[in-house]
Amino acid sequence: MHCPCPLTRNHEVNPCANCPVRHWTICHALPNDELAILESFKTGDRVCEADQEIYSQGDDLDELYTVVEGWIYLAKLLEDGRRQISQIALPGDFIGYQANLVRPMDHSAHTLTPVRLCVFPRDKFLDFIREHPELSLRLTWMIANYGELGRDRLLSVGRQTAVERVAHFLLELYYRVRLRDPEPLGSSIKMPLTQEHIGDALGLTSVHVNRMLRELRERKLVQVVDQTLTIIDPDGLADVAGFDEDMMDRLLDGGEGFECRSQRIE
Amino acid sequence: MHCPCPLTRNHEVNPCANCPVRHWTICHALPNDELAILESFKTGDRVCEADQEIYSQGDDLDELYTVVEGWIYLAKLLEDGRRQISQIALPGDFIGYQANLVRPMDHSAHTLTPVRLCVFPRDKFLDFIREHPELSLRLTWMIANYGELGRDRLLSVGRQTAVERVAHFLLELYYRVRLRDPEPLGSSIKMPLTQEHIGDALGLTSVHVNRMLRELRERKLVQVVDQTLTIIDPDGLADVAGFDEDMMDRLLDGGEGFECRSQRIE
């Protein structure tokens, strides 16, 4: 099974060298002159509309994706329909990966906006990775990173109050977007999420998310209007969110160095 | 900084070939005749008492550990002391790893019982891994697995009721222990956790955990007495916990095959 969206194979149109997310994803591990390695491994591109299921919990997926453009949410469902959003995937994120690649997917991926995906064949992936240690380390970096974000969220959902959770969530999103697009034009970003999405990410109902957003607005910390998130008072918000320095550093660490290199220098 | 427990360097005492967790941890990736690779990389063993901090949130750790014996919990703290346990680490688990190995630890590790750790040097770790692709893939498998367990817990904490959470937690623990020690002697395991630990793992108070344990006991599903967990009705419990087949499979997947091999066979 794979995403039903149309696949384009013309790599010429989007050579990896021009890829907008090159440095936010796995490919960052490759120097310019080795980019061809991934370019030849890549299957092609898929373009999906907003509000579409890329894969569903239970699917036997045969691809892996890098998000090139657009927003996606990853979610797990209980049998009666209760939903937990486990991650908001942004450009550069690598999705569809699981510890065991031959098992059915343990979560779903759903587009929030029109999306462009870079597609890799699943069955050859580990063999491919095995031959390229730098890619392997970079992959591990990314997977470990997603694990950390997940546990940050767990702390938030398990031990923070509703206002704190919402504040935390919005700040995290804000910095993740900013990392990818560091234009200093105001402190606003486009955020294509409904209050129900936010609730499903935080273990709250949309009604209560609404109340918390009102509170944050009245306290002049943050504003969400018309799918636009504006951070009015970053410090005040960080305060409510329980964001410490280290959390901030970790969020803004794109794995630049990235560890296998910075480690060498030590 | 490293764990203050005494370090023994006499590898002769515990050669890797006799290691009890050999097949539950990274080392599983190595065939017998290559075990020496890890044996020479290993720093030594550390033995810690119960109720001791192996490393703390904020520490600059210079080691990495495989749990050889004993139980450990990993936790994150908010500034005011609220605590979220993010993982119960059992023999075979690899702890201390983070996406960025040179950053201060984003969580703490605390022993629940006396513990024996297999110690690796942190600063040489990635260089070491880079040279051994099979280890690298196995590491990625483990890290990805921890991520999945974390997101399973997130679903539970975010979207399940208190009874469901407790049921889920106990079942997960039970199967994780059984995977390592598949003796069929009754359906009991030793579980060195207080009700407060369980609460901190599930976003509940110990008082409420107590009430839920009572309910589960009265419903004849499970019993916790004197640090011993007894599963009375596995199916009934799985029902309450919202455990599906796939979840079970995933829990019982030690990465045997493990994917890079089973993938080849496909």
Next chain:
DNA sequence: CGTATCATTGACGTCGGTCAATTCGTGTGG
């Protein structure tokens, strides 16, 4: 024995959920 830790239980309070009504914006068809 005195102290400490954990388990257990009851009384009561509150945070966040449920239900429902209203508004608003957008798109769509007549």
Next chain:
DNA sequence: CCACACGAATTGACCGACGTCAATGATACG
């Protein structure tokens, strides 16, 4: 151009799951 439908946001009234506080046992330990 207007009528209508639809989804999302917003708000109020009310409720219940879980937290808080406190008392009581039970067990271990020095």
